[in-house]
Every structure is written in structure tokens, then in C-alpha cells.
Amino acid sequence: MRTLKNLSRDRLAIASLIVIAITIVAGVFAPLFAPHDPAEVNMKLRYASSSWEYALGNDHLGRCILSRIIYGIRPSVLWVLVALILSVFIGAVIGFISGYFRGKTDAFLMRICDIMLSFPGYVMTLAVVGILGAGLENILIAFVVMKWAWFARVIRTSVMQYAEMNYVKFAKASGIGHWRIMVKHIIPVTFADIAVISSGSICSMILQISGLSFLGLGIQAPNAEWGMMLNEAREVMFSRPELMLAPGLAIILIVSAFNFVSDALQVALDPKLTTSNASLQEEEGKQPVYEYIRS
Amino acid sequence: MLKVANIEKSYRKGGLFSKEKQKILNNITFECYNGECLGIIGESGSGKSTIGRLIAGIEKPDRGTILFEGNNVQDRTVRFGNISAVFQDYTSSINPFFTVEEAIVEPLKARKKDQKETRSRIDRLLYQVGLNPSYRKKHPHELSGGEVQRVCIARALSTEPKCILFDEAISSLDVSVQTQILDLLKELKKKHKMSYVFITHDIQAAAYICDRVIIFRNGEIEETVHLENLKDVQSEYAKKLLKFLITF
Numbered sequence: 001m002r003t004l005k006n007l008s009r010d011r012l013a014i015a016s017l018i019v020i021a022i023t024i025v026a027g028v029f030a031p032l033f034a035p036h037d038p039a040e041v042n043m044k045l046r047y048a049s050s051s052w053e054y055a056l057g058n059d060h061l062g063r064c065i066l067s068r069i070i071y072g073i074r075p076s077v078l079w080v081l082v083a084l085i086l087s088v089f090i091g092a093v094i095g096f097i098s099g100y101f102r103g104k105t106d107a108f109l110m111r112i113c114d115i116m117l118s119f120p121g122y123v124m125t126l127a128v129v130g131i132l133g134a135g136l137e138n139i140l141i142a143f144v145v146m147k148w149a150w151f152a153r154v155i156r157t158s159v160m161q162y163a164e165m166n167y168v169k170f171a172k173a174s175g176i177g178h179w180r181i182m183v184k185h186i187i188p189v190t191f192a193d194i195a196v197i198s199s200g201s202i203c204s205m206i207l208q209i210s211g212l213s214f215l216g217l218g219i220q221a222p223n224a225e226w227g228m229m230l231n232e233a234r235e236v237m238f239s240r241p242e243l244m245l246a247p248g249l250a251i252i253l254i255v256s257a258f259n260f261v262s263d264a265l266q267v268a269l270d271p272k273l274t275t276s277n278a279s280l281q282e283e284e285g286k287q288p289v290y291e292y293i294r295s
Numbered sequence: 296m297l298k299v300a301n302i303e304k305s306y307r308k309g310g311l312f313s314k315e316k317q318k319i320l321n322n323i324t325f326e327c328y329n330g331e332c333l334g335i336i337g338e339s340g341s342g343k344s345t346i347g348r349l350i351a352g353i354e355k356p357d358r359g360t361i362l363f364e365g366n367n368v369q370d371r372t373v374r375f376g377n378i379s380a381v382f383q384d385y386t387s388s389i390n391p392f393f394t395v396e397e398a399i400v401e402p403l404k405a406r407k408k409d410q411k412e413t414r415s416r417i418d419r420l421l422y423q424v425g426l427n428p429s430y431r432k433k434h435p436h437e438l439s440g441g442e443v444q445r446v447c448i449a450r451a452l453s454t455e456p457k458c459i460l461f462d463e464a465i466s467s468l469d470v471s472v473q474t475q476i477l478d479l480l481k482e483l484k485k486k487h488k489m490s491y492v493f494i495t496h497d498i499q500a501a502a503y504i505c506d507r508v509i510i511f512r513n514g515e516i517e518e519t520v521h522l523e524n525l526k527d528v529q530s531e532y533a534k535k536l537l538k539f540l541i542t543f
Contacts, residue, residue, distance in 0.1 A: 166384055173378065174402040175373075
């Protein structure tokens, strides 16, 4: 609640949240929002500029760009989000265990992470796709496999830093269980860090999916995907540069929205910001007398 | 009541595979009796904080046992509600997301007591440590160092433990606040009949509050003296320590 209140003061964050919400809703209910079938070819309307019927114009096969953008949300944003959540979750579990318990568990888990991290990311993704075959789901599997180790590393560092705090020591000393300590003390303080690294990597993941689609490893041809749309527009970059505009802007918009939200979240989650809020309320009920046993 | 027997603890020096170990504690044996304030003094690096962490059950000793009323403190159910602690650095001793109330309730909560009683108890605890009940809704960053340390003491008292461990609890406060807190601790001890293990490098503070003092040096007990005999300590090292104090 408090976080939401803080967040609502930041207009940019609100705008970004609205953009993200609209994008997600539009992606989930794409058939309802899209005015046309995204794969419908209409050679008469090749490279047509925007009209009442086709709001963003038509591409090199006369397909409706707006519908393709809306359908493209699914692979470009929604599935990337799913892959991200999965890899953050795996990374968080491993990071929490090794950062909190330290010792041999930590050493063992971190060596596994080291092994995973020592593979160059793109090459591994290509290898996974090579083994499992091209397609969106395989790329997402490859992403999860490649990314969790990195998340585990970063989250572990963050957890380690907070697990040393005196309030954790106190909780341990007074006999509170490990699970409770993690939920009550460590998750809230590390959440800001986790939010920032995940929103940072969502941008790179969207761009990577686009990159792989460009190589023909991701989404297959008739389906819409933002990166692939950019790639298709690239062929006519000099004669019809406006075709790059829609998918390019869509990527820029969603990537910046995630970045702004993560920045705002980081600020909003900081308990020190609630001061002004709480102390204002306090002012009314404050009694002027301070009693000390000794003064 | 709290029996520490033949404790040894060493830390690994260097990396994961290095065999070299540094011994921090060597064959430590002492006992803290019921209602007693036991001071542990020593230089930095003498291992006094390590023994604190071991008593609080945060770390395991390599050898030896620490028994609280006959049960090993490694078991957290033994510590639960019986042993509590106050640590040195007040900037990190309360979770920044917690209000004062939440912090004090934390050790109580796991016991599931009814709400009303807990509330009046918080007020009483805050009053005991000399804070106004209006502090309940405050966050730690809105409090001064002395106030945070008072909240920590209130939190340590909340389960009415039989033993409280103070690890340099007053060292980071300024002198006037130190005496306030020490007086407060004395008063609380009288009222609740608790024992304190008071770890400090400040001999004056130890002399002010403790009944018995253990002098630590390089992970070993150099000497144990009752406060009234503090002037005529036997060992060279203790004499030296006290001499430094007097020249102040």
C-alpha cells in the first residue's frame, strides 16, 4: 500500500505503468483489439500509408501493421516476461540459499553458477536452439537456462550484504526460524535490487528475442514479432523508412516504460521516503511531553 | 545458568581450499550465574565478539558446548524467549522497513499472543526504556542513535528473557547517553532479575555495571575478577590494561 502511494506521486512512473498495463492487456486479448488478421496478405495495399481502415499502414505484403504490432506483443513482451519471471525465480531461490547459509552450500552453488556463466550467452542460446530446434519456446528455455546463473549471482551478493545486518543477527539470536527471517527481513530489503536487475534485463531480453528472430531462429515467418518486423522493414530502409517507425517505437516505448518503473520502484520502496508521510500524521497526535526514566 | 565449556573456534584464513586456520578462541570456560552481570573485556581482536556470537547461537563452535540451563544453545527452541541480544551498530539493528512497534513485537509474534495484551505491553516496554508510546509508529531512520538503542533494549526485553547479551551495545553512543543507558540497564536488571553478558572494550562502562569481569586476550581468558577486587588484578596484562585506563 505504502509503495503504491509513493509510486502514485511519480507521474512518469504512473504513465509507464499505464503503458505496461495497456500493452499486457492488448497482448493477452490480441484478437479483440486487432482490427485485422495479422497474417492476412493483401498485395494491392503494399506499402500503403496509414488510412482509416489500416491505422498504421501496411507492410511489404500488405498486412495490417497495427494488428501485427498488437499480435507481436505476445512473443515480444508476454513470453519474455514469463521467461524473465522464471529465471528470476530460480536465481532468487539459489541466490537466497547461498547468500544466507554461506559456507559449503554457497561454494557448491556458486561453482555451478560459474560454469553456467563461463559459456558465452549467445552461443549457448544458439546451441540450445540447435539441439531443440528453432521456435519461440526453445529460445525461452535457452534464456532461462542462461540467465538464472547471472540472477543467482547478483541476488546472492545482495542477500549476503543484508544477512550480515544486526536485525538479522538479533532475529537469529532470539530463536526465530530461518524461513521467517528470510521472508520478514531479507526479501523486503532485497526486493528493490531484484526489481532493478530484472527490469534492466527485460530490455536486453526483448532485444535478444528480436535479434534471434532476425536470425530466423525464433518466431517463424508468418507470425508477427517486433524484431522480425524491424528486420522486414530493414530491406526497404531507404525507400520507405516509415515502416521501421512502428515496431521501433513500440520497442523503445515498452523498454523505457520498464526502465522508468524500475527506477520509480527503487525510490518508492525506500522506507526512508515514508518519513514525511508518517511524521505528518504523527504531528496531530503527538504529545509534547517526553518522559524519560532519567534525563 | 549459562555454562560455557571448553569452547574452541577458528576461522579459515585465505581461500576456500587453504588449510591454514586462525584460532580465535582457545579453550574458553566460564559461567554466568542467575541475576549476574558478567563483563567480558578485551582489546579488539581478542575474540570477545566471537564468544558473543556463539552464545547467541549465530555461529557454531568448533569444539565445546554452551549450555543454557542444561540445554545446548545451538537449538533455537532453547534460545527462544530465553536469550536475547543487543548489538553494537545501531544503524543496522532495526529493519528499515519495520516500525518501532513491529520491531518490538517481532520476537513476541511467533508465540501468538492476543493483540490487546501485546499492545499494552509495547507501551509498557517503551515507557520502561524511557520512550514515549507515540514512538510506536516511527521508522528507525527517524530516531537518534540513543533512541534506536533504547528500542533495541525494549525489543530484547520483550520476551522477558533470562539472559541478555550486550555486544558493544553502548560503545557507539556518546558519553552522556551511555550513562543513561547503563543506569537504565541497572534498573531493569534489578526489576526483572535477569543476567547480562556485557561485552565491551570500555573498562569504565564494565566497572560501572558488572559484578564480575573476564579479561580476554588473544582468545584466552587472562583473568576473572570480581568487581570489588578490580584494583588488585594478578596478571601482567590486566594490570597494564588498568594502568592505561588510569593515565587517561
